[in-house]
Amino acid sequence: MTQPTLSNATLGNLTSGVARPNYDRSKLTAGIVHFGVGGFHRAHQAVALDALMNAGLAHDWAICGVGLLEGDRKMKEVLDEQDCLYTVTLKYPDGHREPSIIGSIVEYLFAPDDPEVVLEKLASPAIRIVSLTITEGGYNFDQVTGTFDQTHPGVVADLVDGAVPTTVFGYVAEALRRRRERGLEPFTVQSCDNIQGNGDMAKRMFSAFALLKDAELGDWMVHNVHFPNAMVDRITPVTSADDIVEAAALTGLHDGWPVVCEPFFQWVVEDDFGLGRPPFEQANVQLVEDVTPYEYMKLRLLNASHQALCYFGYLSGHRYAHEAMADVALRSFVERYMNREATPTLKPVSGIDLDEYKATLIARFSNPEVRDTLARLCAESSDRIPKWLVPVIRDQLASGGEIECSAAIVASWARYAEGADEQGEPITVVDSLSAELVAIAQTQRGDRLAFVRNEKLFGDLASNERFAAAYLAALDSLVEHGAQVTVASYLAGGERS
Numbered sequence: 001m002t003q004p005t006l007s008n009a010t011l012g013n014l015t016s017g018v019a020r021p022n023y024d025r026s027k028l029t030a031g032i033v034h035f036g037v038g039g040f041h042r043a044h045q046a047v048a049l050d051a052l053m054n055a056g057l058a059h060d061w062a063i064c065g066v067g068l069l070e071g072d073r074k075m076k077e078v079l080d081e082q083d084c085l086y087t088v089t090l091k092y093p094d095g096h097r098e099p100s101i102i103g104s105i106v107e108y109l110f111a112p113d114d115p116e117v118v119l120e121k122l123a124s125p126a127i128r129i130v131s132l133t134i135t136e137g138g139y140n141f142d143q144v145t146g147t148f149d150q151t152h153p154g155v156v157a158d159l160v161d162g163a164v165p166t167t168v169f170g171y172v173a174e175a176l177r178r179r180r181e182r183g184l185e186p187f188t189v190q191s192c193d194n195i196q197g198n199g200d201m202a203k204r205m206f207s208a209f210a211l212l213k214d215a216e217l218g219d220w221m222v223h224n225v226h227f228p229n230a231m232v233d234r235i236t237p238v239t240s241a242d243d244i245v246e247a248a249a250l251t252g253l254h255d256g257w258p259v260v261c262e263p264f265f266q267w268v269v270e271d272d273f274g275l276g277r278p279p280f281e282q283a284n285v286q287l288v289e290d291v292t293p294y295e296y297m298k299l300r301l302l303n304a305s306h307q308a309l310c311y312f313g314y315l316s317g318h319r320y321a322h323e324a325m326a327d328v329a330l331r332s333f334v335e336r337y338m339n340r341e342a343t344p345t346l347k348p349v350s351g352i353d354l355d356e357y358k359a360t361l362i363a364r365f366s367n368p369e370v371r372d373t374l375a376r377l378c379a380e381s382s383d384r385i386p387k388w389l390v391p392v393i394r395d396q397l398a399s400g401g402e403i404e405c406s407a408a409i410v411a412s413w414a415r416y417a418e419g420a421d422e423q424g425e426p427i428t429v430v431d432s433l434s435a436e437l438v439a440i441a442q443t444q445r446g447d448r449l450a451f452v453r454n455e456k457l458f459g460d461l462a463s464n465e466r467f468a469a470a471y472l473a474a475l476d477s478l479v480e481h482g483a484q485v486t487v488a489s490y491l492a493g494g495e496r497s
Helices: 008-013 039-043 045-054 070-081 115-123 153-158 168-181 198-213 215-224 241-251 292-315 321-325 328-345 354-365 374-378 381-388 390-399 404-416 434-441 465-481 483-488
Strands: 030-035 062-067 086-091 097-102 105-110 129-132 188-191 230-233 259-261 266-270 286-288
Touching: 030 045, 030 105, 030 115, 039 045, 039 086, 039 259, 045 062, 045 097, 062 070, 062 115, 070 105, 086 241, 097 241, 105 115, 115 168, 129 168, 153 168, 153 198, 168 198, 168 215, 188 198, 198 215, 230 292, 266 292, 292 321, 292 328, 292 354, 292 374, 292 381, 292 390, 292 404, 292 483, 321 328, 321 354, 321 374, 328 354, 328 390, 328 404, 328 483, 381 390, 381 404, 390 404, 390 465, 404 465, 404 483, 465 483
Parallel strands: 030 062, 030 129, 062 105, 086 259, 129 188, 266 286
Antiparallel strands: 086 097, 230 266
């Protein structure tokens, strides 16, 4: 029998015990516009706001989602059909499932269909925060110089006088121009992406675009718009067909795009908002003056450790993170990277026991129920390795610390980027630079440093003798002996044999 679709009208048909909004969604008003409504946003910021709303708080801080890309059209269709309701299922390591219906998103706008509606929503006095999960690459900056890339085709088009915006930069700048013209205070721009100093980066990139578009507007943005930094954390795999079936079985209602995630949740936010904010602290969010130590901890331990296991894991024949972590040698390699290379680069983190944090990460990576794919972790590496791992390498080189595991991670990426596994089966390299990266990687059997001479990603690392030696040792071993033998040669407690 066909199940009814999740919507306001069918909430009464939910399976008993499934958590659902206890608030009147018709009385919510949007105070936040969010660009990039994907799985992570719906498992993280939207969940925190839903918790506040269930506690009788933040009813004027609901979310209006915005999609800019053609790929976002499906999300528009699903959320419209479901009155913007959706299912989040927490997957516990023991197999327990905890589904709930989230109601904090009240509207979803697909910008290409009606840009003016999006602009007027952004310019509305009710909107006080514009938040972002646009991926690391969405900030459009050069990996080496850190400067805004004004040659991007979408940016070039948006910089034309009178252009209808197509990029997030164009929408935010035009909305702020309208607010300024109308005497309205600017909204806060809140990045929720995995970039060190994400608020600072957002400020530089959005201001750079505005300065190119309208120097006076750009200067006003620099001095008046708040861009708080934040650290975000919750492992959220891509929704699978099985997840859709399971969500329906758990809730009794069909959800066209549910979300699954781990139980762990962390959000550390710099308390710097120009027009107020929801009472985030009542939803287990840490409000701090300086996010930097937490960012370093998360990006260099969690995110870079994902890169430590994903390429070696995939080349070794594993396809899920928990399978890779069950490989004793690979787990030992990840632990050695964490303890001996990442940890020495970290600043003290108030209220955090780093040994306990690292143990928690190992447990999270090993959760067999989340079924986080290595393919997801291997994707968009050109946006990840330069931001998460290369800074560890540079810090360790400067201090004389170990770099062997970090160099080996880069080498495992280079080997993965050749586009074929050790059995000769093709690897689909998902990356905005895939064509360029694969072409370079396929020359490295003859030109062994070719991959790391890509200065856009690695700067001058190829010319550093200590890094080059460690990198080549790992790459040569990968080519001659394979991933399993190579990773086994890095012992968590000893020297590389």
